[in-house]
Amino acid sequence: MPHNDFRHDLAQQLRVDSIRTSDAGGSGHPTSSMSAADLMAVLLDGYLKLDYTNTDNPANDHLIFSKGHASPLYYAMLKAVGAITDEELLTFRSLGSRLEGHPTPRIPPTDVATGSLGQGLPVGVGLALAGKQLDRLPYRVWVLCGDSEMAEGSIWEAFQHAGWTGLDNLTAIVDVNRLGQTRETMLGWDLDGYVARAEAFGWKAIAIDGHDLDAIDAGLAQAVQTTDRPSVIFAKTHKGRGVKAVEDKPGKHGKPLEDPAEAIEELGGAQSLSVSVKTPTPGAPHRFPTAGGELPRWELGEEVATRQAYGQALAQLGGLRGDVVVLDGEVSNSTMSELFAHAHPDRYFEMFIAEQQMIAAAVGLQVRNWVAFASTFGAFLTRAHDFIRMAAVSRADLRLCGSHAGVSIGEDGPSQMALEDISMFRSIHGSTVLHPSDANQTAALVAEMATLPGVSYLRTLRGKTPVRTSPDENIRVGGSRVLRNSDHDDLTIVACGITVGEAEKAADVLDGEGIKARVIDCYSIKPIDAETLVQSAGETGAVLTVEDHWPEGGLGDAVLGALAEHPTRVRKLAVTEMPVSGKPGELLHAAHIDAEAVVAAARQLLKAG
Template sequence: MDKLKKIADDLRIDSLKSTTIAGSGHPTSCLSCAEIMSCLFFKEIRENDEFILSKGHAAPILWASYAEAGLIPKKELNNLRKITSNLEGHPTPNMPLVKVATGSLGQGLSAGIGMALGKKIKQEKGRVYVLLGDGECAEGSIWEAASIASYYSLENLCAIIDVNKYGQTQQTMYAYHLEKYEKIFKAFGWNTILINGHKIKEILNAFKQAKKSKKPTAIIAKTTKGKGVSFLENKKTMHGKPLNKKELKKALKEIKYTNIKITSKIKKNKKNKETYKFTNYTTNKYKKGELISTREAFGKGLVRLGEKNKQAIVLDGDVKNSTKTEYFFEKFPENSIECFIAEQNMTGIAIGLSAQGFTPYVATFAAFLTRAHDFIRMAVYSKANIKFIGSHAGISIGQDGPSQMGLEDIAMFLSIPDSIILYPCDAVSTEKLLREMAKHKGISYLRTTRNKTPVLYDNKEKFRIGGLKVLRKSSKDKALVISAGITVHEALKAYDILKKEKINIRVVDLYSVQPTDAKGLLKNAKECKNNVIVAEDHYFDGIGSVVMKAIGKIKHLYVKKIPRSGKPEKLMKKYSIDYNAIIRTVKSTIKSPQKAL
């Protein structure tokens, strides 16, 4: 125990030194959890265990722990926060020992649940430890996570709350009232243990007790922010402030470096070596003209995917009968996770599952995915492999009204670096694009609609990410109509009517919104005298923005106002994205053609 106490002081010194050299960082947040980190890394954590630093601003002490354990060179600590170093300001998998990016507070526990569930699904030994700050316990996502961890009886999950009383600018909501944290966690069905977070014996005993519990455990540790340095302890003004050289020299007089060595059970090869496997499969067959919704086709295709891909895990937010994941849940209950109405927690769980080598498919209404935007953003930084499916997209869902309509989802995923966005218009393209999405590693999004639409494509049709389909074409086309999903069918109606009036238009199905076939769009635009109309069931920053970036000026039909409840066809007419609006726009455009691009 004395050795662990000395290791804790060494971690404090390394955290202080590295942040001073960097000229930035959060040393006081590191100092409060030094004994906890010492016990975790040099006594508690075994090779099959996982650790997530949810209070990611304490990254310097994580890097110091890796160095102390011999996992990285000690001299690398001097490169903290440098652009050439993997020791970033908050943890990311650029450091191979890190599996989950943290720093946006309130997310680590959800990812920890995903890891704990993953271990149970794989029937793998090992525990998951998540170190949280008390400030982030104000986040609602923490309690979404706490609730579901108890529901799934995750006895292999241990959360440690570093209650150092201070947030960034003031005392936290409950300060040192540890009994309040205990009461809440107990109410959610957790085993709770209250300790002094600077007493090695209490910390080790708590970990020992946690292993005996049949519930997830919350160790609530009372600590001191800035512990070990008298002029830093309990100073609320020192959050996120490194010491200058003079202050560092003064601090090091109070903490003596011991250079003591203890072997860590964490191995050097404990890196994220999880691989994502995909096994090809045959999609379902459909008849041209058959009426079926794309959400229905997605549900059926997901079952086919699951038959061959045992690493596929489907998560749903209590809308299985709407998203049609219910088919997968019925056939593969062991690979299905009901996350209830908690979309951000569902996404966090998916991040943890991805870190365990699974491929999560996360499904809910497109509108509700916007609640999880920050978690999706962090999934990118975690280098996660997650497939998102948003059903009930656009105003075509009808009478349920604007709160249920996915009208911001494309814009949201366009803001996610390197994400894939696919919007199929029929059953065949839905299943084919689901399969392409399954092959892709990274963040991807499939948009599905509620209403039944006719099958347009032959079962042998091939689809690639980054492609488009020209559905109607002639050498005399006067305008190019670009659409996706539900508006493809409106464009085809417009085509039939205009053809009778001897006005030829070209119809493109832009099923791959991101990446986009910019060359293909530009070629088709030039062949149609640069008269380009985009029709989409979305607000402004969606498909039209992508097309404008590729080819320049367009006529843009999109949802320009907050919609109302109503029948789908009436809504599409009212907000000018139906076939009538396309016809009007085509006619006005060819009368006043666009300038050459």
């Protein structure tokens, strides 16, 4: 049959299978899938280069469904290329199926989980950066976007960064079907408006009829021939294309079709076409040479900021491992990741003040097995919480560092103070949360983070702290340090970060009053050293926690969780009032988390007991 006849029939099959799978699952988004079927049929039959029999092939193109709710179309494509059977297709959204409501990496070759709109294109930027600057392979990153998600700011962070970088290995295909979930989108079918926006960000923008197979072919050809900038195809389509009962009609979003049998007949009936997708030219990813060396070490008593230790440890780690890459949100001279940038400029990515894009890019880089560390002020990582949450759904391995923690940063004031970050990261599935109090702890934990699965978070301090930990001590995820103890301790003080020093000062004062305080530096908050905490609580009978963080979800709550099955008197000291600008010591005092407040709370706790 003529080529376009095959593509037409393939597109109809993708529509039919989108209807069938949504009907089998009892829910889904068939109309959102049907609008993009022609686009994906032509992409599969001529442009995508992906070996579905070897999805780990480093030369493969990458296809991201940023409009993850169009998963019926994605799964229909997997059937058409032979990656899944028709039987599996019809397990859509059922318990135990790999075909979840929105795509996840449980079904290869899916790189990342999508479904929270506005994330696929930013992740695509990260993958394209990996292709250009790290792997140095000619694979292309294709991203199918919906027009509704063009309202998300993160989409435009991606447009801006890709345009600035000139990522000509990135092509976005925007399915402009006009209808959102509840109403028409802001621009409707105004393709000229979309084109003007994309061109303003430095992209090659191509407007087409998304149901004209020749126009789609020409648009994709033009995209791959663009060699100096990223490309985007804005395709005018009809939601629910091909079925009169739903085509371009509001109120049909996110619902199986009412009469699937009639719709399938209208589309020409079920088919079992197979498409042979092009396979890429073989290629091996670039590898960076390593100079060797060792992690930095500091002598006991030195005064060093943990953010400084982070930067130095990262730079040294880059000399030991050629797969370590670093991103920063244009505050690298504060987070101190600039030390890595100076040592390894080919593996450093400046992401500017675009925290969502920074996290998404890190997710994209780790798809290609690069060990990505990303840093900014801890307060600003909260802006990217949804991206971090979705990174966990993607089973991504991310290493994040948040500097300038708590009121101890001083004069900058509350807008810059990370006070929610421990709580936020503790709530991420499978996460690791670390808050070292000195430089040697920081270096050891940075090195261990490079080997950790999942999302790990290191909280660092602006000001200098004394080195209390020997560089030869076994600092590890899940560990803690008992700074002082005796056989007759009256209570346990648990601290982390800046409050470790306050706890030590308080213990000195209490000792002068005849009160023995055990002090634990709880540098690993998740997982927490429950064994040490339970033992100390049992031996002392009272626990006082002190942290530079809001009381909700921080160190105190982590300690309470560890002691849940071991009833103990526990009191939490944390920041409870909105802080203001001031000197670090003044702010610790005002927040009632300094040594004086710890002493007073310890007296009260023992008196109450």
